[in-house]
Amino acid sequence: MRWTATPEVTMRVWIDHDECAGVGVCVDACPEVFVLASDGLAYVKQNGQILGRDQAAVVDDALYDAVCDAADDCPQDCIYVEA
Numbered sequence: 001m002r003w004t005a006t007p008e009v010t011m012r013v014w015i016d017h018d019e020c021a022g023v024g025v026c027v028d029a030c031p032e033v034f035v036l037a038s039d040g041l042a043y044v045k046q047n048g049q050i051l052g053r054d055q056a057a058v059v060d061d062a063l064y065d066a067v068c069d070a071a072d073d074c075p076q077d078c079i080y081v082e083a
């Protein structure tokens with residue numbers, strides 16, 4: 001029998017869009033999770049799909065350091081991480 005490993009999911013990540021200034025520092029730090037959209041704001045992605053305003057992405061634990069770098073570097077302090 002062949003087993004397929006499922007990535008361990010341990011955190012939720014979201015952006016407070018009332019505060020996002022669209023600078024894109026988060027995208028530089030972790031492009032796997034953050035993307036700049038045509039409205040000039042950043043959004044989170046889950047499994048490659050861009051989520052809506054203020055929605056939380058469930059993110060693989062392997063990206064924890066990169067997500068934390070994005071949150072630490074965000075000039076608006078509007079990235080939230082729930083581990």
Ligand code: SF4
Nearest residue numbers: 020021023024026074
């Ligand atoms: S770094 Fe912060 S303010 Fe800049 S685009 Fe990302 S979430 Fe928005």
